[in-house]
Amino acid sequence: MKNRFFLFVATIAAVALMTSCAKVPQANIDAANAAIDSAKTVQADIYLPGEFTALNDSMTVIMQKIEAQKSKLFKSYKAPKAKLVALRAQASQVAANAVVKKEEVKKEAEAGLVAVKQLLADDQALLKKAPRGKEGKAVLDEIKGELSVIETSITEAQTAFDGGANYMTVVDKIKAANDQLTNIKTELDDAIAKVKKR
Amino acid sequence: MKRSWIKLLLTVVFVCVILSGLGWLFIKLVPEPPMKELEEARAAISDARNHNSIIYSAKIFKESRNFYDSAMIAWKTENKRFILFRDYERVRKFAVLSEKKASEATKRTIAKANDMKANLKNDLDRLNEEVKSFEKIFSSVPLPQDMKKKNAKGKLLLKEAEIAYEKGQYVGGNVKVTEAGEYITESYEMARSKLSDYFRSYQKWQDWARVTINESKQNNSYAILVEKVPGLCHVYYNGVRKYTFDAEFGENWMGDKMSRGDDATPEGRYMITRKLANGSTKYYKALMINYPNEQDLAEFKSRIRSGVIPSNAKIGDLIEIHGEGGKGGNWTKGCIALKNSDIDTLYRLVSSGTPVTIIGSTSPLNQIMSAN
Numbered sequence: 001m002k003n004r005f006f007l008f009v010a011t012i013a014a015v016a017l018m019t020s021c022a023k024v025p026q027a028n029i030d031a032a033n034a035a036i037d038s039a040k041t042v043q044a045d046i047y048l049p050g051e052f053t054a055l056n057d058s059m060t061v062i063m064q065k066i067e068a069q070k071s072k073l074f075k076s077y078k079a080p081k082a083k084l085v086a087l088r089a090q091a092s093q094v095a096a097n098a099v100v101k102k103e104e105v106k107k108e109a110e111a112g113l114v115a116v117k118q119l120l121a122d123d124q125a126l127l128k129k130a131p132r133g134k135e136g137k138a139v140l141d142e143i144k145g146e147l148s149v150i151e152t153s154i155t156e157a158q159t160a161f162d163g164g165a166n167y168m169t170v171v172d173k174i175k176a177a178n179d180q181l182t183n184i185k186t187e188l189d190d191a192i193a194k195v196k197k198r
Numbered sequence: 199m200k201r202s203w204i205k206l207l208l209t210v211v212f213v214c215v216i217l218s219g220l221g222w223l224f225i226k227l228v229p230e231p232p233m234k235e236l237e238e239a240r241a242a243i244s245d246a247r248n249h250n251s252i253i254y255s256a257k258i259f260k261e262s263r264n265f266y267d268s269a270m271i272a273w274k275t276e277n278k279r280f281i282l283f284r285d286y287e288r289v290r291k292f293a294v295l296s297e298k299k300a301s302e303a304t305k306r307t308i309a310k311a312n313d314m315k316a317n318l319k320n321d322l323d324r325l326n327e328e329v330k331s332f333e334k335i336f337s338s339v340p341l342p343q344d345m346k347k348k349n350a351k352g353k354l355l356l357k358e359a360e361i362a363y364e365k366g367q368y369v370g371g372n373v374k375v376t377e378a379g380e381y382i383t384e385s386y387e388m389a390r391s392k393l394s395d396y397f398r399s400y401q402k403w404q405d406w407a408r409v410t411i412n413e414s415k416q417n418n419s420y421a422i423l424v425e426k427v428p429g430l431c432h433v434y435y436n437g438v439r440k441y442t443f444d445a446e447f448g449e450n451w452m453g454d455k456m457s458r459g460d461d462a463t464p465e466g467r468y469m470i471t472r473k474l475a476n477g478s479t480k481y482y483k484a485l486m487i488n489y490p491n492e493q494d495l496a497e498f499k500s501r502i503r504s505g506v507i508p509s510n511a512k513i514g515d516l517i518e519i520h521g522e523g524g525k526g527g528n529w530t531k532g533c534i535a536l537k538n539s540d541i542d543t544l545y546r547l548v549s550s551g552t553p554v555t556i557i558g559s560t561s562p563l564n565q566i567m568s569a570n
Binding site for chain 1: 225233237243244247273274276281286343346347358361365
């Protein structure tokens with residue numbers, strides 16, 4: 001009688017063990033989420049949007065798999081756990097890459113600002129060389145006005161750069177200013193050449 | 199002893215069979231979560247995100263995310279219940295709704311992005327045309343400096359919008375192009391309005407031009423007709439146009455000359471009073487005209503009386519057709535400047551008394567606008 005009772009208890013314990021021993025890898029989930037948050041903190045969503053979206057997608061897939069395991073009688077979190085570990089590493093890599101990319105864009109913006117300021121100074125110098133007095137005064141006044149608008153735009157770009165904002169928008173702003181300044185330079189060079197010819 | 203072992207063995211076998219049966223029954227009774235629907239919803243959301251639905255169809259995309267989150271919450275809640283009592287119907291419903299919304303968001307995003315792309319392209323093309331027209335027609339129109347600055351600001355924003363378009367950033371591009379449009383259109387409209395006001399004298403110009411050409415025909419002589427808007431100086435002989443030269447005027451060329459120092463070129467019917475050879479003028483060669491004539495003097499007095507110009511204003515003089523032109527702008531103090539080679543030709547053809555008629559344009563405004 002005693003033997004039968006022990007056998008029954010042992011069987012129930014074995015079943016209970018099989019159905020509840022696997023635990024949700026919460027620590028891994030938290031670590032992966034923290035790594036994704038860290039990637040966002042270094043603006044991976046801005047500088048590497050594709051990679052950052054892929055991280056979030058992978059996390060969603062893993063969370064689905066974890067929930068799927070929870071729904072089962074015999075749970076196993078081995079596979080999701082391994083994927084969480086890999087995702088954490090991937091998120092750290094994306095964060096590191098984002099820092100590199102941001103630095104690259106920052107350097108591009110920095111160099112662009114130097115170049116565009118130089119081009120502005122060149123245009124302003126050319127404007128001084130351009131024929132003064134009554135000759136072409138209206139045209140020169142118009143160019144002067146355009147240069148002052150572009151100078152304001154460059155100042156705005158510099159302010160955005162100094163504020164550490166999205167360097168990509170700074171690069172775009174500089175590019176637009178650069179194009180306009182190049183057109184003005186051509187216009188001024190032509191005007192000066194025309195006067196020299198005569 | 200042997201019997202008791204057999205008994206125990208049979209009991210174990212019996213218990214195992216019973217437990218296996220119960221286990222099988224148990225597994226069969228455990229409800230299955232809607233994995234297919236959940237996976238479809240997740241994939242649809244991912245697809246919508248990749249299409250930038252978060253930008254173009256933000257509301258529907260958010261709804262699909264909310265339904266997905268609700269599905270996950272419902273799933274978690276069900277998973278906390280005793281395994282046999284779980285019901286995943288709500289999870290399935292939320293997952294299906296999420297997938298539907300996400301697919302709709304993708305569909306709308308594609309349509310909207312295409313629309314935005316097309317609209318942005320249209321706006322960019324239209325504004326670039328407006329800028330070109332502005333430069334062709336209005337660049338020489340004397341506009342206030344702040345209005346020219348607005349045009350410059352518009353051009354800069356237009357360039358930024360073009361960069362956004364090239365990068366596929368249609369929302370940002372549309373914002374920039376709208377702002378650019380406001381600046382460009384405002385300066386364009388102001389220039390157009392100034393030009394429209396100027397063309398109120400069109401009928402008078404037509405009459406002057408007709409009379410001048412007829413006189414040339416009747417007298418079998420030369421006549422000069424100057425058009426300020428296209429910047430041309432025509433030479434007629436016997437009523438037939440023989441030459442056309444490019445001409446440059448006073449910086450404030452639009453409208454009649456009001457007083458000395460206003461940098462405006464007068465409009466009216468004049469004649470050559472004196473020919474100044476090379477060396478007698480600092481502008482290579484010159485043909486002086488009889489400005490101010492009697493009508494100019496009468497108009498000047500009338501303007502002083504009506505307060506249009508100050509009472510201490512003086513009427514201008516020394517208006518000439520001279521050389522040193524070809525600078526590509528309107529730069530004189532009110533004279534008409536031609537290239538030296540052109541003034542050479544003109545100087546040879548005309549003499550004192552040759553009529554000189556200065557008007558805005560022989561073509562109507564709509565023709566000028568449509569031609570550009």
